[in-house]
Amino acid sequence: MKNEWPLWEVFIRGQHGMSHRHVGSLHAPDAEMAIKNARDVYTRRNEGVSIWVVEARHIAASSPSDKGPLYEPSESKVYRHPTFFDIPEEVGAM
Amino acid sequence: MYAQMIKTAGTGVKSPEEMTEEERRFQARVDANEKIEPKDWMPEDYRKTLIRQIGQHAHSEIVGQLPEGNWITRAPTLERKAILLAKVQDEAGHGLYLYCAAETLGVSRDELTEQLLSGKMKYSSIFNYPTLTWADMGAVGWLVDGAAIMNQVPLQRTSFGPYSRAMIRICKEESFHQRQGYDIMMKMAQGTPAQKKMAQDALNRFWYPSLMMFGPSDKDSVHSAQSMAWKIKMNTNDELRQKFVDQTVPQAEYLGLTVPDEHLKWNEERGHYDFSEPDWSEFYDVLKGNGPCNTDRLNARREAWEEGQWVRDAMLAHARKKAAAKVAAE
Numbered sequence: 001m002k003n004e005w006p007l008w009e010v011f012i013r014g015q016h017g018m019s020h021r022h023v024g025s026l027h028a029p030d031a032e033m034a035i036k037n038a039r040d041v042y043t044r045r046n047e048g049v050s051i052w053v054v055e056a057r058h059i060a061a062s063s064p065s066d067k068g069p070l071y072e073p074s075e076s077k078v079y080r081h082p083t084f085f086d087i088p089e090e091v092g093a094m
Numbered sequence: 095m096y097a098q099m100i101k102t103a104g105t106g107v108k109s110p111e112e113m114t115e116e117e118r119r120f121q122a123r124v125d126a127n128e129k130i131e132p133k134d135w136m137p138e139d140y141r142k143t144l145i146r147q148i149g150q151h152a153h154s155e156i157v158g159q160l161p162e163g164n165w166i167t168r169a170p171t172l173e174r175k176a177i178l179l180a181k182v183q184d185e186a187g188h189g190l191y192l193y194c195a196a197e198t199l200g201v202s203r204d205e206l207t208e209q210l211l212s213g214k215m216k217y218s219s220i221f222n223y224p225t226l227t228w229a230d231m232g233a234v235g236w237l238v239d240g241a242a243i244m245n246q247v248p249l250q251r252t253s254f255g256p257y258s259r260a261m262i263r264i265c266k267e268e269s270f271h272q273r274q275g276y277d278i279m280m281k282m283a284q285g286t287p288a289q290k291k292m293a294q295d296a297l298n299r300f301w302y303p304s305l306m307m308f309g310p311s312d313k314d315s316v317h318s319a320q321s322m323a324w325k326i327k328m329n330t331n332d333e334l335r336q337k338f339v340d341q342t343v344p345q346a347e348y349l350g351l352t353v354p355d356e357h358l359k360w361n362e363e364r365g366h367y368d369f370s371e372p373d374w375s376e377f378y379d380v381l382k383g384n385g386p387c388n389t390d391r392l393n394a395r396r397e398a399w400e401e402g403q404w405v406r407d408a409m410l411a412h413a414r415k416k417a418a419a420k421v422a423a424e
């Protein structure tokens with residue numbers, strides 16, 4: 001149990017210029033093997049053209065209990081969305 | 095199913111009055127189809143039950159490689175061999191997605207493996223049956239993966255985020271599995287009389303064990319009711335079994351094969367097929383370890399684990415040495 005390989009989080013960038021996206025995790029002894037394993041586990045059907053791996057213990061995450069303080073302030077700021085403004089039709093596309 | 099007879103922790107569904115404030119909030123989120131994520135608060139029984147269920151599902155994917163791995167070196171053509179190899183490799187991937195999902199609940203991979211090897215955790219009963227002929231590769235893909243799909247498709251909507259995401263990935267890959275199996279069955283059923291006989295024989299042997307995959311009727315079980323309230327079980331075992339039979343019978347007819355059930359009959363009134371129950375005493379016997387291949391399967395897993403020990407240790411030692419050298423150089 002003491003000798004379990006560390007856990008890595010895997011991020012893959014797909015074909016169409018999108019950013020890397022988290023796809024899952026896996027165990028590997030080091031980064032090099034993590035990339036090799038990620039290739040076998042997460043790209044068997046052309047899912048990606050680039051792989052990032054990061055050891056899970058290096059990821060800092062926000063806490064679920066901070067949901068209110070973190071995200072509620074943006075709820076009242078409706079003017080941040082373009083649909084808040086009525087632009088007359090005559091003006092054309094905007 | 096791949097997860098059978100999962101013992102739901104707890105004493106059954108609580109009424110809102112019996113719940114604590116936290117439990118009520120949790121149940122409201124589940125009812126609203128919000129996903130529960132690993133760091134969110136969850137009832138201890140929910141966590142425990144999910145570890146059992148996802149763990150057993152993962153073990154089934156891994157042990158499930160063995161009956162098909164049995165035929166990789168003996169596939170009839172190079173193309174069939176490549177296809178079977180890809181299918182079995184997918185199952186390894188399914189096992190890994192699921193182990194990772196279970197690990198987010200606070201159990202380690204090694205603990206899960208050790209519980210499989212000690213017999214404390216189970217895998218699906220279906221993988222304790224032998225694969226005797228090439229036609230069995232067809233029957234396994236068609237029926238066993240077909241039955242798994244029945245259960246996995248609704249589980250994509252399960253309440254636990256990591257489990258749901260694993261199911262979505264798995265479902266994307268499963269229909270290849272079922273189709274390659276059916277393709278083998280078509281080839282055999284349309285082949286020589288001897289080949290057709292092999293196809294029929296494979297159907298005969300895998301029909302009831304496939305029905306057993308869904309587990310015995312649980313329509314009156316308080317434990318299943320709890321799992322369903324938590325949305326970690328989406329349908330009763332009988333519902334899924336009926337759906338499987340309704341879908342599979344016409345596929346057998348297309349092949350010109352006979353489902354080995356003299357009571358199988360379309361019931362106009364119900365809009366479903368009536369069919370015979372499998373022999374549940376056989377099912378319990380297989381779960382207890384007395385199926386035709388239980389010992390072989392567990393021995394194969396133990397051997398892989400024990401004989402791989404030095405490789406795992408060596409790779410870790412190498413990684414640590416390299417990391418230390420890098421620190422020293424900096």
Ligand SMILES: [Fe+2]
Binds near residue numbers: 155184185188264
């Ligand atoms: Fe699978």
Ligand SMILES: [Fe+2]
Binds near residue numbers: 239242268271
């Ligand atoms: Fe499969």
